[in-house]
Amino acid sequence: MRKPCLFYTNILGMTVEHAEHIEREDVHAVFLAGGGLRIELLEPTSQSSAVFRYIQKKGEGIHHIALETKEINGQLDRLSASKVRLIDKRAKKGAYNSQIAFIHPEAANGVLFELCQHT
Structure with missing residues (x-):
């Protein structure tokens, strides 16, 4: 998640508002804010994560x-x-x-x- 997060902070000027590990979903979430928007980036922490399976099937992008x-x-x-x-x-x-x-x-x-x- 570090590289995509840097794009949002360094290039788009958004700020990290909050980050947490959501154990029951097997993801790490980072919330970014800027320009009146809030974006949540998700990174799977295991191969059993629904987000991991989604990325394997559809690739990275908007979930x-x-x-x-x-x-x-x-x-x-x-x-x-x-x-x-x-x-x-x-x-x-x-x-x-x-x-x-x-x-x-x-x-x-x-x-x-x-x-x-x-x-």
Whole structure:
């Protein structure tokens, strides 16, 4: 992750906001901020990581787009009632002390969306 992170900090001028190891997902996450945006870089820490398998299959690049929400479980209920295919029916603990849930890529023309609620 060091080389891509340097691109974002040295070339794009973003700052590292937070970094943590997410053991249950087998990834290391770095959050960068700049220009009104927050970007999360993920690096798999084992070959059993879903991120590792994704990179092996599709290569490096954008994995998903995260959308911030204030009522994540309410959003999940609304999406479910609208028959939107979800990966997560309820929010789970995510990085940076957040609650997260994923919308299945088949519901969004192949794009994986993550809903995030920060505390």
